[in-house]
Amino acid sequence: MARSTERPAAGTPLLQVRDVGVEFRTIDGPVHAVEEVDLDLAAGETLAIVGESGSGKSTTAMAIIGLLPGNGKVTKGSILFEGEDLVGAPESVMRTVRGGSIGLVPQDPMSNLNPVVKIGTQIAETLLAHGLATRKNVDQRVVETLAAAGLPNAADRAKQYPHEFSGGMRQRALIAIGLACNPKLLIADEPTSALDVTVQKTILDQLDRMTSDLGTAVLLITHDLGLAAERASRVVVMNRGRIVEQGPARQILEDPQQPYTQALVKAAPSVAAVRLRPEVFRKTTTSPVDTVVPDAAPAATTEPRSPEEPAAAASAPDNIVEVEGLTKVYKVRGSKEDFTAVDDVSFAIPRGETVAIVGESGSGKTTTARMMLKVVEPTSGSIRFDGQDVAALKGRDLRQFRQRVQPIFQDPYSSLNPMFSIERIISEPLEFYRRGSGKERAARVRQLLDDVALPQSMLRRYPSELSGGQRQRVAIARALALSPDLIVCDEPVSALDVLVQDQVLRLLRDLQQEYGLSYLFISHDLAVVRLISDYVCVMKDGALVEAASSEEIFTNPRDPYTRRLLASIPGNELDIAV
Structure with missing residues (x-):
């Protein structure tokens, strides 16, 4: 099928999916992943497919593009x-369709970008393959494409490798590749799951402009119902490979007819956070926020105080972590100027409570978390864990610290060993620290699978056989294996669908209440942060611009940057009763 330059006739859908079924061959027999799927997508329309991990959303999208x-x-x-009809079309035809007529923005940026090829080269390959650039002007077109996707300093970024990008920047590079050829249909599979809310809004605004200006249709795969309600004209709800409900986006969210759709809407933090009281998720705290953020950040208090006023009151809580003047400076290759990733940050984590750090990509959130884990050494400042200076820990004390502080990383695919079974991945920390007998470790692994809502049948599978959400649940189970005191959560639910996200947040809350766990919660999802956090620290360009109780931040933000973040939450203006 040659690439057509004509748009479909008025009234004719650009894409028509009729009674499609998809089957996977496994050692246990065929698995029917998608059954009897019917949907239409018109030119210039945005259609969102929502549902849990494993519901068939991405499988339907990959069937359309032949991948x-x-x-x-x-x-x-x-x-x-x-x-x-693309079903059964020769591969030569599908290669013409992919990229040229149908663009794709996949979900996992690290596994979809070549780690040994510069970002600019990867975009140039797409432009040259489809005749949209020449050898003479391809470098200029690459810079234009990266800039259009929201990457600052595009000319410099084009010369970098994927590992030099943050998670959000890598996702923007994938978006640049997907949009490079101005396709008639863009399949966006969780295109903004790794992006902070302000950049997310920029990218989605760009997709909206494509829809209106170029007549480009967008098939949006997402677990964020607030995003679906804002950006799509129609929503398709899938469960266990079948479409259970579809219709106008607002109608589906305001008046869901099927029990499964009702459960999705009820569990969605992007919708729920604007109407749920924080007490639904977390216990009420009477700890003054002044004990969380030292005098270095006076914006954290409800009323301005003088620098001479003591930061801690007599009723100050017991802090498990105290961070003071934390700074991290990196040498930049090829540049005489250093880069300050974290700039004089101070805060504390009260024992048994949750402190969230929010901000855009590159604000210093993850670098702060890595210093907390002693993965990255600070340039200056101090981190005290349970009264001990983390920088001075060695030998036995460091070994004990590693057991008491556990991470949950943002990207579950790169943080799980692809050669290990799920059982071995979860049991590895237990074996390394010689916790229990072999029988006791096996029982602990099974219990952890139950805790994160994974079936026992997952034990002998490998990460490549799991969905993104399932892999993240395995990462959470591994972090819980040693029963730590502090968990550093770096975007722990960003890859999860809303129902599992809801389960995991409730699990974290229950574990906190039962065992007195403390959390440092790094997230770009402010709706989730409102539900889970006791205190919020807002970072911008490495510095702490505002810090206060969660309720204060969300109801009375003081800094303009904080207000801009809150205004960018998908579904922030929706008023949907559930």
């Missing part, structure tokens, strides 16, 4: 794109 795994195939039905 199912080797053991998967479309067993029935038709997929008409511009009137031509």
